[in-house]
Amino acid sequence: MDNFDPTEPVSSHSAGPDTHLAPELRTPLRDDAFALTDDTKIDAIAGHFREIMHLLGLDLTDDSLKGTPHRVAKMYVQEWFRGLNPEHRPEIRLFENRYSYQQILVERDITVFSCCEHHFVPIIGKAHVAYLPGEHVVGLSKLNRVVQYYARRPQVQERLTRQIAEELKNALHTENVAVLIEADHLCVMSRGVNDTSSGTLTAEYGGAFDQDAQLRQEFLRLIGK
Numbered sequence: 001m002d003n004f005d006p007t008e009p010v011s012s013h014s015a016g017p018d019t020h021l022a023p024e025l026r027t028p029l030r031d032d033a034f035a036l037t038d039d040t041k042i043d044a045i046a047g048h049f050r051e052i053m054h055l056l057g058l059d060l061t062d063d064s065l066k067g068t069p070h071r072v073a074k075m076y077v078q079e080w081f082r083g084l085n086p087e088h089r090p091e092i093r094l095f096e097n098r099y100s101y102q103q104i105l106v107e108r109d110i111t112v113f114s115c116c117e118h119h120f121v122p123i124i125g126k127a128h129v130a131y132l133p134g135e136h137v138v139g140l141s142k143l144n145r146v147v148q149y150y151a152r153r154p155q156v157q158e159r160l161t162r163q164i165a166e167e168l169k170n171a172l173h174t175e176n177v178a179v180l181i182e183a184d185h186l187c188v189m190s191r192g193v194n195d196t197s198s199g200t201l202t203a204e205y206g207g208a209f210d211q212d213a214q215l216r217q218e219f220l221r222l223i224g225k
């Protein structure tokens with residue numbers, strides 16, 4: 001990359017949602033996904049959710065229920081699915097690695113709160129991410145922010161894992177990135193098979209983490225696996 005300045009933040013939403021990711025890693029979104037304002041979306045979603053509650057037989061004049069359609073719509077747009085909006089993509093600024101730290105850096109136990117795209121119920125867990133610093137290092141909180149941005153969407157855990165890894169590889173200009181997610185899926189726990197003891201682990205190992213079994217072992221040891 002000729003004009004690459006590693007201290008400049010990665011531009012957040014110049015090219016539309018997820019176009020910075022390989023096509024198979026993009027969350028499936030309509031081209032006009034951002035034609036409506038958030039307020040318009042909240043009003044429309046509230047109207048549809050009111051209809052769902054009505055069809056379930058609930059009395060929407062009840063004091064406790066009447067605000068629920070708006071509360072749910074606001075929660076979807078502003079909280080649960082805020083990662084669908086590329087305006088919320090975190091800017092990642094790198095710093096010079098002045099201390100020549102060359103060993104593995106692990107950010108472990110990052111809270112994952114996501115939503116199963118098949119049933120629209122929560123996925124709750126932890127992400128562990130690691131990289132090998134080169135000439136630059138990243139602010140620690142940006143690792144958490146990248147996880148949160150991709151988690152706050154309708155998801156499957158495999159794609160979430162790969163989206164986080166790809167974003168970090170691009171931002172850090174290295175293939176030497178590892179991401180491991182352990183999560184509980186409410187769709188498995190609270191319905192269907194109703195299994196409250198199983199959990200799902202997914203991992204993506206890039207560069208040296210893929211090729212060097214010892215480094216991978218070190219990562220797993222540091223996250224307590």
Ligand SMILES: Nc1nc2c(ncn2[C@@H]2O[C@H](COP(=O)(O)OP(=O)(O)OP(=O)(O)O)[C@@H](O)[C@H]2O)c(=O)[nH]1
Pocket residue numbers: 116117118155156157158185187188191192193
């Ligand atoms: N691969 C993958 N599957 C997931 C994830 N979250 C939920 N699922 C699965 O998606 C599948 C959807 O399968 P369907 O058979 O269409 O749905 P269903 O009839 O509700 O399936 P059951 O959950 O088995 O009752 C289920 O097996 C879920 O467990 C995920 O993150 N990754």
Ligand SMILES: [Zn+2]
Pocket residue numbers: 116117118119120121185187188
């Ligand atoms: Zn599900």
